[in-house]
Amino acid sequence: MTHGSTLAGFIRTAMRRWPDREALVGGGVRWTYAELGAEANRFARYFRNCGLKRGDAVALLSGNTSAVIAATQAVQILGLRYTPLHPMGSEDDHAFVIEDAGITTLMVDADAHAVRGRTLKARMGLKRVLTFGPSDFGDDLVAGAASFDGSDVPIEAQPEDITSLNYTGGTTGRPKGVVHRHRSTVAMMTQELAFWEWPQDVRFLVATPLSHAAGAMMTPTLVKGGTFVFLKGFDPAEYLATIARERITATFMVPTMLYALLDYPGIADADLSSLEMLIYGAAPASPARLEQAIKVFGPILCQLYGQSEAPQTISYLAKADHLIAGRLGSCGLPVPCNQVRLITPDGRDADQDEPGEICFRGPTIMEGYWSRPEESAAAFRDGWLRTGDIARRDADGYLHIVDRSKDMIITGGFNVYPREIEDCLAQHPAVAMCAVVGVPDDKWGEAVKAVVVLKSGAMVSGEELVTAVRTAKGVHYAPKIIEFVESLPHTAVGKLDRKAIRAMSWQGQERLVG
Structure with a gap:
């Protein structure tokens, strides 16, 4: 098995190819590829020194920081099974995920989540708590990693390893752990690289949690030799100032962020001249607001559609499609390599413009739900993932999501x-x-x-x-x-x-x- 079919292999190649380029900006740091790689290697050595080994289950409770980015890359190097905890989740939800996923090691931002981290350690009897920064309830992994060598750690991850166990929002019942192995995650990243309309010089800005969709933008950015810029949260003034200061060429927003920028009084005076790609997704966007966004940002909008079970690349609405009448309500065409059917409640393929459930088959698909064979079987009927999204297909093959079936x-x-x-x-x-x-x-x-x-x-x-x-x-x-x-x-x-x-x-x- 080759390391090229793991996320760690892709990242390691980027570190070696562009050591002196700027890789990461945010939280007061400006790291080159070599510096980011060295930090990741130090964390990997520290994790091994703690006794963590390939396949062990770790969870993270933190916001966007440079140390977290380096630590999660170390997790990929060692082939650990990674589960992010929602930064806004309740104590009960966090406790449920820790128990359900079999988490033995919890990494916690000591500044932002000390109270929750201390509570979870006592409540769950965790074997190991590692904190970003000093704390009275865990070992400071930042200080610990700093004492280790930054030279390359051999990649232990294998393509069949589970790279992430992400839990769905739990809008109905308890959250479910979505199992992705390196193969499906690498396939998603490859589709992003191949079919999205990237700028020549990628300087990518995110302000949403890296534990969700924004995190999937990092590896493609690094593979293309770009710079990944992150903010700890979203503030319209700070966001626009960062675009201008860092000459951002690409960014990702959820629709509510886009609306907030459009309604922000300072948008008229903002320097948006560097932007070449504005990706939006993760929730439906209003066609009326998209029209407004095109007037403000120019013809640079592109939409991703996916879900936790098949992230990011089920379909894609290109920049040019946003300028065609009637297309702003669409989530685009299925990405090549993917198969999409629309199935009616009586089990037949929907006719043109007839609503049907989006059913998906492709290399980015999850393996199933963690320890939930019945729910996994229900999600995969006749070999197709039932997304729960209702859509119609127009005469040109574009998908128009009508709603979630449960909505x-x-x-x-x-x-x-x-x-x-x-x-x-x-x-x-x-x-x-x-x-x-x-x-x-x-x-x-x-x-x-x-x-x-x-x-x-x-x-x-x-x-x-x-x-x-x-x-x-x-x-x-x-x-x-x-x-x-x-x-x-x-x-x-x-x-x-x-x-x-x-x-x-x-x-x-x-x-x-x-």
Whole structure:
């Protein structure tokens, strides 16, 4: 088996090819490839000195830092099984993941997560807690690694090793661990390199958690000899200043970040001249806001579509596609090497423009859910991954996601997909953001409810918004309830938290439109 088929092999090749180039910028450091590689090797030696060996299970609770990046590369070198803990997760969720994944070693940011780290150590009886920085509940792995040699550590990872065990959000029931081996992760990275529209000189900026989609942008950036720039969190002013200062050529945003930038007063004066690629994804984006984004950023937008079970590269909407009428509501064409079917509830292939569940087959697919054979079998019916996303395929083969199957609203016997209503509402000039959910209703079974955030200083009546939807989509799509709010709940990675929105609605907090 060759090391070239592991993530560590790809990264090691980059370190050797461009030792003097700038590899990593953020958190006060500017590391060359040689310096990043040396840091990763020091962490790898420290981990081995702690007794960690290939296949051992480690978890991470931290934000975006340079030390975390080096440590996670060391994890790949040694072939450890890596599980990130959601930085915003609850104690119970963290405890569940640690137990379910069989975690023996927990790495914790001593500054940001000391209380949780101390609690989890006591609650879970963890064998080993390593902290980024000094603490009273674990060993300082930064100080420990600093004493070791930075020369290359032999790569122990093998292609069949589990590289990551990432847990889904758990919107229904307990989270599930998604198993990816090096083969599927390398396939994802290779598809990113081959089919995304990268700049010649890659200077990539991220501000979302590296434990999620943003982390998958790092290895391709390094393979292309680029510079990876990270922020600890998202602030519009800081983000725009970083683009200008670091001459950023590529970036990744979730839609809520994109909307925040579009609504930020300083966007008009921002220097965006270096940007050549703006990737967005991880949640649906409003076509109306995408039109606005193209006017602000230029024709540089491209969309990724994937999910934890088949990350990042199920399909891709290219820059040029964003300029074609009717394409902004699409998530693009399936990436070559992938197979996509749309299957109706009665098990047949959907006709053109008929909604069906996206079913996927390809090299990036997960192996299954950790220790959940029944749920794994349900996800893979007839050899196809059932994504739970409902889409239609247009005459040109482009996929248009209608909604998640579980988000579908049945009102008065009609199937209604919230995404279509949200896209309609987002076209109104007063609407900044919205979410549509189904709420219990004695007459309709479920009633369509829209929760709306208005743009600063804008005013519109609920009746006007209902009329706009009714005119565009028909009476059964028109919301029965409109609620205006100051903000919508989101997960830590920027997705609408529909579970929280539904919970509020089912408690009878809706406001009827007269």
